[in-house]
Amino acid sequence: MAPRVFYISDGTAITAEVFGHAVLSQFPIEFEALTIPFVETLVKAEKVKLQINDCFITTGERPLVFHSIVNPDIRNVIYSSEGMDYDFLNTFVAPLEQHLGIQACPVLHRTHGKGNHSYEARIDAINFSMENDDGQTMKHMDKADIILLGVSRCGKTPSSLYLSMQFGIKAANYPFTEDDMDNLKLPDALKRNKNKLFGLTIDPNRLHEIRQSRMENSRYSSLRQCRLEVKEVEMMYKRERIPFVDTTNHSVEEIATKILDVTGLARHMF
């Protein structure tokens, strides 16, 4: 039976999930996880404790509990459960206090809150990426931080949105389509923003698969067309000296961080 895991927090529990997931992904087994956010009161904490204890009684195994709870009274309720506690934040607070010579003020802790002064910039970036997706307008290219290029379905949209959502970067994207292939060149709005261009490419076989699932047996989805488009676009990247990455085996996180790594664009955090 898959070991049971609880992610518990008085906030969104996103940090607990990300951290727990990173640690547990080092083990070659499956886990069954339950996330419980917003445990802000003793009453809620007692209910969670009962859930943890029930899980122990039902499975006969102590569930793993990854938690990040600020209030010590609430935290103690979770500690008093039958779970195996992994208090990943507090483990590091004491050594950091010593190194920095500063007391932690955990009441201020709100990792995924709105306290960040640049929060508006992030929302602006998300709206920018939405409004400048898929070449629907060229009007704002001068305001973009980065402009992703590529053929249809190579990963431009999710990558642009991730760049804006996670890092607050104004990412536009522009598609090259079937009609462009005879004479592939950069539109003027892109030419004058050449230093912002970043290309995406993809294995033609994978592209063929993706397009087939959207538009089966069309010219658009044919392997022949996929091969042609990828070849033409890659040749243009090289001709124009546009940096590019292959998205085939990479997640949006990997594509986005690779783009930042290559371009040197700053990673903001929210």
Next chain:
Amino acid sequence: MAPRVFYISDGTAITAEVFGHAVLSQFPIEFEALTIPFVETLVKAEKVKLQINDCFITTGERPLVFHSIVNPDIRNVIYSSEGMDYDFLNTFVAPLEQHLGIQACPVLHRTHGKGNHSYEARIDAINFSMENDDGQTMKHMDKADIILLGVSRCGKTPSSLYLSMQFGIKAANYPFTEDDMDNLKLPDALKRNKNKLFGLTIDPNRLHEIRQSRMENSRYSSLRQCRLEVKEVEMMYKRERIPFVDTTNHSVEEIATKILDVTGLARHMF
């Protein structure tokens, strides 16, 4: 001077950032952070070690180093630097190995990689949210996992995108506009998906501010209009028994996780 921080990883370094940011946000001071992803070779690790040591020489203080590196040889290079190491993943691996009675296989570790079999579902969710943003079509409402409602600029779009990006949820959203206000009611496509509806609301003063920055001194952005729209929409939520949250002081993370908490929709992880 702000203490210096390095986030280092052989992958995207997103986990190192999220974790370090969560720990450091408990301290009432500013930090100056640098993220270095994709440290996959000994040569790169030696370069990073030099950067850390330079930082120590320049500032006279040991920089904090949050790292998650799988390869022990590469990790040892970082360990041998003048930084203060916080190896947040490995700290928990040994106790987990003991509890689970299983050896960790850190070679497989790729938290933000594409290994996850449900990765395609995530991309589908992102595309769904893009294509069903702002009521641009009602055709696919039956396929949505959730449909966010609200007036213009109350946070529908960023919340929908976050739900799809972070949790793989097909989130559509639908706006109520000035023209709807005389006789506010749900379109048929929403009525027949009533159990998927979730309302957003916002403080009218804040809405006024946001709209002013987009369309100054218009009827759309007037405080009077903002008050009217928010009042009408909230009355409809109550009349139709649609659950809703106030987005005014909340981040997209908080809004999204609150929606999942209230609706009971499953949080997928990627």
